[in-house]
Amino acid sequence: SQTIHQWPATLVQPVGSPLSLECTVEGTSNPNLYWYRQAAGRGLQLLFYSVGIGQISSEVPQNLSASRPQDRQFILSSKKLLLSDSGFYLCAWSLAGVGNQPQHFGDGTRLSIL
């Protein structure tokens, strides 16, 4: 079966510091991958999605970037964090090219910027 791992689970970072969140998927090949942010009391906002290695699409302008160095690895980064980057970050995957398929989420990273 497929599994998705995100780490770390929680992170406290000072303003202006760099960020690297990692997400890996096991048990499937060439998945679609997604990064979402969920602000407190609000819905999910799609930040990035990827349909293959090195292929990244950004949904909203922001202080963050994403990379997909391997088929099942998705990384969310920032060079300098802002206070507004605080939130709950979620990685998700779905089967590619197979009709209407659900997205499956990791357990998320809770990021607090001080």
Add this chain to the structure above:
Amino acid sequence: DAKTTQPPSMDCAEGRAANLPCNHSTISGNEYVYWYRQIHSQGPQYIIHGLKNNETNEMASLIITEDRKSSTLILPHATLRDTAVYYCIVDSGSARQLTFGSGTQLTVLP
């Protein structure tokens, strides 16, 4: 994407069936109905989805009305661990962003 309407909260006794309704009166012909749930401090968990036929899996059953304007998620024997916010989403699969509404807070009572 079509919008969905769900009651903000529901209670259910442990061991009983939990029936969670969802209205999606403007659903399009190519849009599926998806159900997810989110337990506090965890990522959303996919439960089930369907187009027009009723669906059942190891977690739940999904009943979609014939006109597809509403659906009901059924947890046949609710446990305390089923306490979560349940989201009903309609999605054609063409939009990458899943749009979660405010959902229903289901509380399973001992």
